[in-house]
Amino acid sequence: MNRNRAKWLTLMTLVLLTLTMSAQNKQKFKVVLDPGHGGKDTGTNHLKNVEKDIVLAVALEVGKILNKESDIEVFYTRSKDVFVPVKERSVMANEAKGNVFVSIHCNGVASSSPSGTETYVMGLSKNKSNLEVAKQENSVILMEDDYKTQYAGFNPSAPESIIGLMLIQEDYVQQSIDLASRVQDGFTYDLKRKNRGVKQGPFWVLHGAFMPSILIELGFVSNKEEGAYLSSSKGQKELAKSIAQGIISYKNAYYNNGIAHTxxxxxxxxxxxxxxxxxxxxxxxxxxxxxxxxxxxxxxxxxxxxxxxxxxxxxxxxxxxxxxxxxxxxxxxxxxxxxxxxxxxxxxxxxxxxxxxxxxx
Missing domain, CATH: 3.30.70.1070 (Sporulation related repeat)
Known part of the structure; x- marks a missing residue:
């Protein structure tokens, strides 16, 4: 009787171990997609090309493509036209235990001539153009009722305040650059979009995400031709496919069943x-x-x-x-x-x- 009981316990232990290992092996790679702006914050708006609408459409399309992959799970910081405070976006990413955080935006300037895609990672850049992009994206903070309390006196309009932003993302910068490069290469070589490069900038939305994180600028809504492309279904689907392929390429290089290669x-x-x-x-x-x-x-x-x-x-x-x-x-x-x-x-x-x-x- 004791021998049979011992055999039964051994069998049950093996079954439990098998089930545990199987569950671990099925752990999915978690992608947090962050469509910038939303709700009362339209983002940059030129020639009837509205940033918040474009980036939401692209993010949802990226998610649709990624969800077809059996080993990928997608989370959104917003999946409809609502306002989400900047600081909450990285909190949501951390709570989802994301493997990567991808924030999607559009550029827009007073001149109609600039065009092209660029992808940012968190960094303390002193480059004037990088700072201008960061200032524009960070300015949404001013729409939040308690921004002075939530952001400890941070002033998104003051260059010295931006440069002084603490870099918490240091441990992830290399992987962030690799992910950004894969996405940017897709825009450049597959879609033949003008390449403005992989850059560093002090973005609050990337600041608190404890995972490899990038901020994509899909193009300039202020450029007539590029703005029309960004607002078109064709352009949005092409950009989404390229972003999804970059994420999948990164996942295949760094992860196996959602578990990082150490x-x-x-x-x-x-x-x-x-x-x-x-x-x-x-x-x-x-x-x-x-x-x-x-x-x-x-x-x-x-x-x-x-x-x-x-x-x-x-x-x-x-x-x-x-x-x-x-x-x-x-x-x-x-x-x-x-x-x-x-x-x-x-x-x-x-x-x-x-x-x-x-x-x-």
Whole structure:
């Protein structure tokens, strides 16, 4: 009797473990979509092109595409024309335990000539045009009745106040840049939209989200041709598809069943994959910044052998370089042990960065 009971308990334990593991494996990748503005806040409004309507339509279309993926779950900060305070948007994202936060907006200026897409990550930029975009998007705070209390005296119209905004998103900046780059590349190469680049800016809506976060400017409603495109069903569907593809590409590179890869940013290579990959160089990205840092160990928590890839707006810093994937994983572990907790492996072929999953095929 005792032996049978022991067998029964063992069987039940195995069943429970199997069910638990199955539930964990089905954990979904959570995307928080944030259509900017809404309700009494129309956003920028030119030539009958209204930002709050455009971004809501695009966000809902992005969500529709992503919801077709069995391993993705979508949350909205708003799914209709309502006003949502800026600070609540990141709170909603955190409560949803999102894996990424994507805020969607449109540009609009007094001149009718500017055009093109740009994607922002959180950062303390001193660039005048970046600050102007941030000031415009942050100005919605003034519509909130208790903004002086909620935002601790923050003045969205004062450049010195914006520059002084605390950067809480530091741990996520590298992944945010990667996500932003994937989205921006889709706009540029697939849709052939004018590329205004991946940039940094002090946006309150990104400030409190504890996850990789980006703010997309779909284009200029103040430009006659681009504004018409943004307001059209065709344009909205094309932009939404491109954004969704960028998010899916990011998810495939960093996550497996909603669980972040902790040692690499893709699945482990199959058993028949060679450690050394011909024609491919692996590097460890440890930092990304608009600043140019001296390549000294003291600037990188004691790591030497650091190189920099200079960009138009953002510079990337790498530790080590090898054609051996196993060695790259060891170097990644070294970087993390030194305190670069958000570092990850990137792959280069013929001098150009390629998706890591492609390098390991």
């Amino acid at each position: 040692e690499t940013n893709v699945n482990e290579p199959q058993a028949n994959t060679k450690s050394a990959v011909k024609g491919v160089t692996f590097k460890i990205q440890i930092a990304a910044s608009s600043r140019v840092l001296a390549l000294k160990p003291q600037n990188f928590k004691g790591l030497s052998n650091v190189t920099m890839e200079k960009g138009k707006k953002i510079n990337k810093y790498f530790y080590s370089e090898t054609s051996d994937y196993t060695e790259a994983k060891q170097r990644l572990a070294e970087a993390k042990a030194k305190g670069h907790s958000s570092s990850f492996i990137v792959a280069y072929k013929n001098g150009k960065q390629i998706p890591l999953e492609e390098a390991l095929k």
